[in-house]
Amino acid sequence: MLNEKVICAGFGGQGVMSMGQLLTYAGMVEDKQVSWLPSYGPEMRGGTANCNVIVADSLIGSPIINDDATCAIVMNLPSLDKFEVDVAPKGKILINSSLIEKKAKRDDITAYYIPANEIALELGNARVANMVMLGAYIELSKAVKIESLHKALQKVFGGSKAHLIAVNEEALARGAEFVR
Amino acid sequence: MLNEKVICAGFGGQGVMSMGQLLTYAGMVEDKQVSWLPSYGPEMRGGTANCNVIVADSLIGSPIINDDATCAIVMNLPSLDKFEVDVAPKGKILINSSLIEKKAKRDDITAYYIPANEIALELGNARVANMVMLGAYIELSKAVKIESLHKALQKVFGGSKAHLIAVNEEALARGAEFVR
Amino acid sequence: MAKVLMKGNEAIGAAAIQAGCKYFFGYPITPQNELPEYMSKELPKNDGVFVQAESEVAAINMVYGAAGCGVRVMTSSSSPGIALKQEGITYIAGAELPCVIVNIVRGGPGLGGIQPAQSDYFQSTRGGGNGDYKLLVLAPANLQEMVDMVQEAFDMADYYRNPVMVVGDGMIGQMMEPIEFRTPVKRELPSKEGWATTGTKGNRKPHIINSLFLDPQGLEDHNIRLQKKYKTMKENEARYEAYNMENAEIVLAAYGTTSRICKNAIDKLKEEGINIGLIRPQTLWPFPEKAFQEIPETVKAALTVEMSEGQMIDDVRLALNGKIPTEFYGRSGGMIPTPDAIIDKIKEMLGGLK
Amino acid sequence: MAKVLMKGNEAIGAAAIQAGCKYFFGYPITPQNELPEYMSKELPKNDGVFVQAESEVAAINMVYGAAGCGVRVMTSSSSPGIALKQEGITYIAGAELPCVIVNIVRGGPGLGGIQPAQSDYFQSTRGGGNGDYKLLVLAPANLQEMVDMVQEAFDMADYYRNPVMVVGDGMIGQMMEPIEFRTPVKRELPSKEGWATTGTKGNRKPHIINSLFLDPQGLEDHNIRLQKKYKTMKENEARYEAYNMENAEIVLAAYGTTSRICKNAIDKLKEEGINIGLIRPQTLWPFPEKAFQEIPETVKAALTVEMSEGQMIDDVRLALNGKIPTEFYGRSGGMIPTPDAIIDKIKEMLGGLK
Amino acid sequence: MAKVTFKEDICKGCQLCTTACPKNIIVMATDRINVKGYHPATVLEMEKCIGCANCALICPDCVITVER
Amino acid sequence: MAKVTFKEDICKGCQLCTTACPKNIIVMATDRINVKGYHPATVLEMEKCIGCANCALICPDCVITVER
């Protein structure tokens, strides 16, 4: 029974919201139960943003993830500090090691260190670091199929942004590869 | 046990409100339980005004007089038409015969016809017709002592209006005399 | 002091001034106009200030401003005007400021009419503003009680740092009864120095009057603090009058002017040998739940009588919690129940009980 | 139709447009801003009009005007903004006009905070306006239900000539879930021709949109008519979802997003072999009293869970009428109950029951 | 030749018309009281009327019709 | 001789001060990031500063003190 509860967190500009939305979208494409819940309000002015994504086989109760995240994807240090505690035992934490030098403290969860910004820069687009992380997450969790994410990308990058699809797909692949 | 419930009614300018207030005041002077309740709002724009006065020995429940008035004092025709029904059986109705040609319809109440405006004019002040009626009522009901009314008059016509006290007292007396 | 005969609305004003109210901000609306009019004349003589605000919204916010400075301040209105004040009221409650608000209720909904009504019970006790706040709500039944309550209202407001609402209707506002101004039982009132905005004079930290808490935990803590205060109010301030409760077969629940009509009905029935009791809440919030929980065994049913389509009955039923059946009799829109109609309803219920 | 992924606030707008809503009058306030923003963009494309009013007071009065012309119209706001609309709302209810009002509730009292809350339950169900009026109040728990309800709300409003309020919170407004736009079950809607103000065209008597009745008897008659309508609503529109009621030892009562957290708690407890049920009111007014009156024998107690300091619990207690004890668990100010805290509370209650 | 007609029963006796008549021919009929209880306005010397309609213009209660 | 001091930690990197300096001596210190995560403003050639306080006047965050 799939019941993935993912926290995506980072700075405002790091695309954590759209990373979460893409995952949600892909889940929907597969006819799974999904929900996406952003933080909002002045906490965002502080510069950090985060969202809760649930992808499940059966009906979702609350869209809030309390301390039972199956995975936290943290793009910056404050997010690591804030959300490490919310991962359920045996859960995963994916850490953007390009920006976070610190290591995860807990030993009842598995930490993955992914140099997302560096990989993104290698791809020539610093803004796809989020997709690198997402690719890694999908590889590890198998929450959705990679094809579903591709479909989701088609939807999200319709029209004038279509040229961005390729690099995003690439980033997903590189992220997956990194943790494979 | 005194429990007088009096409806005073007439045109706007006929002093029905102050007639009621004076009676109330006199009751208070005698340490009786009293209440005065005016009609208010747009019904007054129509030109008629009325108030409910209760003078009693024991605690007054509602200040409203429903259909249990011990007396109705009506100064004009619409008031007769409106309030005759509200007098309790064996009650009184005092009719200003100067302005009302009609007679009371009911025979289970006692009607008194008092040419209040004429008496007032005889006293040289058309505006004391209300006091003529009040004097008559007091004589008939003995609700309060005439001295208490005099005291009330002193209170109400303080200062610049003091010269009006005499003619008002006279009017009370003439009203009383008329029904004696 | 000697008794004086005054119109209800003016008596409210006189009582407020006696209680040290120096500021009044209001906007005209029938049937409470004599109150602002009285204040406009009398406050300046008493070293106070009357301002006719541009609206009820402005009036309640002026009250918020003045109350934050620690002065005794009041406003009044009638039903739709009170509806407009709901945002301001929740701010005042949230910022924990003392003030007195008078509602001389008229028939609704909407513009409705101007005759007496009690259809703002929910508005007063449940709050039409947002959030979990409570007002102390006093409901006098006669003018003497009203002036006593208005005076005490200022003390209560200061004591709890909470807005107090006094609820009357056109009958209360317009009638005259003899009244005596007496000094309310003194409470130990806390000093306002610790929070009132009077200028720092350079020797203390700024005081801030505020209801904003962006941090949810901060806002919840604030709410918990408020609830604690409300609990104290509930324990200490619920008041009622019990009338003819001994051997009563049915208990009436009625407040304000309606309770007086109920008394007439009760007295009439007594003459017929029928015993009916009355519980008259003097505080609508806190509601005198205990009075209902402690009704004598003889009472087989309750009848709530209101000038509304049935609002206080919720609180009566909540207090009784299913103990005895509760029925309702009401008139609305400015129509006033008659003793006879109440008697009919009681007899019908007695019939059903037998 | 295929499923789409949308933000709650935008989905409300999309659902409204699907339902034929052509007019939206609103004023910005967090956390519902995406709704007016969406309407400002989408309505003109759909032959409709969006106007950003100068205030919530103006917005609700614009709604009153447009609704009187018989068009489908909507407004939205959040807690303090809804407080400001109370006068307008009672007018609309009094004049019996159909419209849809959305409240995306935030923490209070006063300015409070902007995180999710349910502390406007009283404001929605008891009315903060004056008089004896009622709104139909819908409380969706997920986005699919929300778009369904918003669509149906317009039909309900037209059917009863009554304002309908849809209550959500920041969670509902901000989250994304897949939704499908479906056509609501069709009602036979009465024609508006008999009352809408569209100009007499010289061939009928003027239509008048009004809530003023100076004659008390007229106003009471109007109220009695309204009450009759409310009774019909009560009989026909109360809705709820029952979850895991079979053999439940305790029944939870929760609405909106809180009910989802309760379900998580229930599912967790089920794994431990503990059976807890949930009654989730989908309509807050009329309150689904029957659901509580018909709880199975196994249920020994009720627990109301709210994001408030305790408001719906009154209705739960009124519905239960003393049948079983009712406890309360709540968080407020934007704090959100966790399944674990609810579980702790339930276990504590179970301990007491044994 | 001109003519003014008063719906006497709806006259409120306010006298505004009397101030507006250039010919000063409108007076209050002190000899009678209408159903509202007012002395209604009336014209005594109709032949002087010039049909200017000033009276009708100022009457707040649409009491007056003017013909010419 | 004049001197400006920046409380670097509270600088928000908005660059408004750079537009206001008549001597064009304020630059963003791209070599460092303050606790807020911004490159703070700084003056490189302090000797050119005339102490006009324009920079301080326009700084929305009271970062700058000017002495002369």
Next chain:
Amino acid sequence: MAIVFEKTKGLTDKETHYCPGCTHGIIHRLVAEVLEELDVLGNAIGVAPVGCSVLAYDYFNVDMHEASHGRAPAVATGIKRAMPNNVVFTYQGDGDLASIGTAEIVHVAHRGEKITTIFVNNAIYGMTGGQMAPTTLIGQKATTCQDGRSKAHSGMPLRVSEMLATIDGAAFVERVSVHNPVEIRKAKKAIKKAFECQIKGEGFSIVEVLSTCPTNWGIAPTESLKWLEANMIPYYPLGNFRTPEEA
């Protein structure tokens, strides 16, 4: 003989509740006559205020809304946006428009809503028994300023037309009076222009009409006309403040 003047079809048969000599009645008639002359009775939707003219919905022979106190312009906005081809007007007193409804009147002007407002300035709250209005004159007595309005306490009376004339969307702004037949004729012309301005879609139009309140001024009706002329006009000068040509 032909009829030179008779009651307009723009008014219903209902007798008004206005006090004797109250000029609200004249203003009602002028508006109704204009609507009739412009042949828009079948197309008009009016909005009554809360004030003495609260019952205007009973008198105008057109579809009407009764608005909450001060909000008639917002109600009219809702109506006009929904029914852009109808002629929409508000009829408001000075308490309604210049006090509680200030934001609403400023913002219909600001948005240039294509509605017409008839603003009856009688320098007092008539309906509620004579309280001070923002337009009450200095020294004028009212029940909430029983010694007369003072500048020190309440400021100088608000000149609404002058204020609104600063707003671009207010296409037509004129102040008129109805204290004698000459002015009544002018008032009607202004009202007509205001409606024409709406019909042509030129923006918001408002006519401020100086009016009497014999009852609450405590002055006989005929004397009230004189009092208006002698006291109100000097402070509230008559004239046009904006016309579409100008804008």
Next chain:
Amino acid sequence: MAIVFEKTKGLTDKETHYCPGCTHGIIHRLVAEVLEELDVLGNAIGVAPVGCSVLAYDYFNVDMHEASHGRAPAVATGIKRAMPNNVVFTYQGDGDLASIGTAEIVHVAHRGEKITTIFVNNAIYGMTGGQMAPTTLIGQKATTCQDGRSKAHSGMPLRVSEMLATIDGAAFVERVSVHNPVEIRKAKKAIKKAFECQIKGEGFSIVEVLSTCPTNWGIAPTESLKWLEANMIPYYPLGNFRTPEEA
């Protein structure tokens, strides 16, 4: 060396939550400096609005009230009438003052309340994420007019200072800007005059300050200053509209 410029005592130590380059911060400082220079910090009571400056109560080093949206002038009226010897001011945005709070600002002017208002016009709703304000310029994009404000739909932007200047009780009305040091100095002078006007008891005083909102304009801070100068000032001319001498 002497200190020529340091942070005023009129501000607390708290760092503001404003976005980088938001000129709210400059305006706060000017007000605080003026209060310090007039030596009324211990005597001042300020009123914060609802808007981005909602937390102004944390920044000004004086007693403060946080008012409900738009009602700061009414709150200030309550304060000033209760505390006539204190210096009372409101600090309000354009949504707060020119939209929801229109009635309240007009009526403090009308009554001539002896308070001072600092009106921060940034042509947008900052706090709530960039919705159209009454002062949003034609063509300017906002989240509730995503194709830019159009005159046909929303009218021309409201010029508040010009409108208030028609009101007698508004003793001092001036529009200033803070887009460069020269204008900042002028702005401070105006603010000082406004407070002096209050202290002398001459009536209501208001300073409209043109301000930027880099975040919701979507323009970098330094570019925002230029945008203000190029776009706002032509429509909102700087200058004095009323001074006590004149009145």
